[in-house]
Amino acid sequence: MKKTSHQKFESDESGSLRIELTESPVDHNELMNSVQDHSCGASVLFLGTVREFTNGKQTNSLTYEAYHEMAINEIHKLIEQARQQWNVKHVGIIHRLGPLALGESAVAIAVSSPHRADSFAAAQFLMDEIKKSVPIWKQEHRSDGSTEWVHPEQK
Amino acid sequence: MKKTSHQKFESDESGSLRIELTESPVDHNELMNSVQDHSCGASVLFLGTVREFTNGKQTNSLTYEAYHEMAINEIHKLIEQARQQWNVKHVGIIHRLGPLALGESAVAIAVSSPHRADSFAAAQFLMDEIKKSVPIWKQEHRSDGSTEWVHPEQK
């Protein structure tokens, strides 16, 4: 099966950003290594993984779907907002698409900064905002045989 | 040269904790993987690395020294405090000792939790508190030839 992948990468003297939507497994170690920089004393990696139980219902697997072009644009805007609020150097975000098994990574966010408070704040902001505005949808396949597109208020 | 390592590991149905002080390079990928759990939808890895410039002074390398037995006890207490405040499952902390080159990892903290806010808050709390109370000391070797035991207010 062909694995599709959509990417955006930008880099200048103030730092770099990397956005990736992919049907392949997320390599969070490679992502974390890619934000390392001698000018930074801190980096934070957030990993969102497929959890087994949500509100007492058992999940067997998930499927993610995205409006690729717009999702990359929206994530790009969020990274720009994060850069305005915090002194961060490199930001890398990978969101997995397609079918995911229990325990697999749906999203990885890596941020590096000279001081640690900026990496923590920016990584948390990016994850919170991605869940609000980026056109990506999650379909849950449950152990009771039901399948549902998840709405934020159902989480 | 013999690499020394001091470790503590505890595990029960509520989760696990792992504390390691080591003269060997920190394997943050292995640490992050070790906190993954199907009951957790979130994990956060913090990495503190040797930064090149601090207050305009150039660092060539660092040396860390610890009061091993007490440092492990104090980190253990901090993890217990974090568990009381947040719903976290697994916590792993590695602090490097001995000589470190630019860009190497001094400390890695990995936390997993069912929901992401707990992992973020606990990881940040642990790093903030480790810097306040855990008996570990950093000696900076600067490019101007000077060597100094760093005091927190000098950072």
Added chain:
Amino acid sequence: MNNTSTITIRLFATLREIVGQDQLTFLWHDGLTIAELKQTLLQTYPELEPQFKAIMMARNCSYCKEAQVLQPDDEIAFIPPVSGG
């Protein structure tokens, strides 16, 4: 501009499943708004009505209001509540 100008509608998740296609092409006319597109879609696919209560709209990959006036070749998306991450 000529009479064969069109706009494209992209559909995702529940909407894609209800409509049975991930893309629709509509004829453009001067003054066409997203609100008008919504009405037209609802006439053809009344099952969309509950979905449209919490719907967001995007024009050429940026969120917009339903009063937005469209241009030929615009790409419009109806965005159900997102659930990434």
Added chain:
Amino acid sequence: MNNTSTITIRLFATLREIVGQDQLTFLWHDGLTIAELKQTLLQTYPELEPQFKAIMMARNCSYCKEAQVLQPDDEIAFIPPVSGG
């Protein structure tokens, strides 16, 4: 208890460098406090005085006050400002 009871002092970072050793052994006596140990150390190593202004103390791997009364075989540490992480 007998007259050969001792306590151990652990020294780190700057203090270890000033004293030139990472460990000292002191004779214990009934009622011995950390404050008294500090005074004794300062008499032998006056260079410690500036360090002792911001010093913390630990008894058997737990932070304690300098009024702490010690027992034979206690391990005492003088802890300069920490800088881990």
